[in-house]
Amino acid sequence: MPNEIPEVVILRLPLYARVLAQLESQGIDVVSSQMLGDLLQATPAQIRKDLSYFGRFGKQGRGYNVHYLQQELRQILGLNRTWIMALVGVGQLGSAILSYGGFQRQGFQIVAAFDADPARTGTTVGGLVIQSVAELQETVRTRGIEIGIVAVPAAHGQEVVDALVACGIKGILNYAPFQVRVPRNVWVRDIDPVVALQSMTYHLKGVYAPPRAMSVAVE
């Protein structure tokens, strides 16, 4: 069954869970697909269809129980436990990642950090002693690391990804601006603000372009 669910639906589920958590914190017990749609800028039909992949969560005409649906989505997503992560690349970006509290708060714990630069290894950043990449394999095994964060320069990205995959890592959060290649059983999420901007400009180029007639008039 999991293979039948479109990836775009999977990508939306965390947004659903986040909105439900917000509603719960506001003391709201029941939510309609109409209201969820308003909050998520989607149609009620879209919401109902997305959720229908995973079972029947709402009663006809009664809406969804906020707490129950949130808990179900968190279980479906695998968020009802802590995930153990390691960071590779402790430059400016990597240091910011280690200092960011958001991962830990959401159950994603960075337990080790690695860098290729001997000047950095042995120093402490964000409470972690930076280790040499030579210790990667041993540390992944002993600490039970499940997700690797790649924050090295693009030129070294693929070799770091390959090293993580060779250690048995199946999930990679990639901040390096390059096209990752991994075996089929490894999952990658890219964080690249420039790529995000470069697809947004497709839509913006028409919006901001001055009307043709006006450009001609100016010439």
Place this chain on the structure above:
Amino acid sequence: MPNEIPEVVILRLPLYARVLAQLESQGIDVVSSQMLGDLLQATPAQIRKDLSYFGRFGKQGRGYNVHYLQQELRQILGLNRTWIMALVGVGQLGSAILSYGGFQRQGFQIVAAFDADPARTGTTVGGLVIQSVAELQETVRTRGIEIGIVAVPAAHGQEVVDALVACGIKGILNYAPFQVRVPRNVWVRDIDPVVALQSMTYHLKGVYAPPRAMSVAVE
């Protein structure tokens, strides 16, 4: 015609352009859809279908001209010019964004930065003097700002988005972990590593879970 192109295709185009730039830098003149597919971890049929939305770029059996296709994609995406951006929220994350050279290198220029904290306004970060948010509207107009970057805490995210939209901004790069609501003619891209992780764990939870039979055997 633009409305007929699926958004997932638009989201892939910058990745195509990036791989083509890499091939060009390696002195490669012509590339097959097979090779592009290998580099992008997609099928040759997918590559041909995606590109066919925008015209006929390849000659049957001859492959694509790397330089020409890259230039065409950059024009389609609106990357053949500079985009003017402003940042709102100059905390730890906002400061890192101002110091990051990647935007400028790719034609995305941050020309102004705003913060609500009077202790921060007037100070210089990444070469920009932080302005009060009261100056937002005037600055957007005079500097021709087209894209707003939101790097404020989630609790203030929507009010900042609303302020940017009220200034006529049509594109928002949002780093705050909340569900943005905007009018239909405004485009948003979210950068949220936790949300990215939370959809990846859907796939990982089965991968790392110990096989049931083994768990039973251990008990």
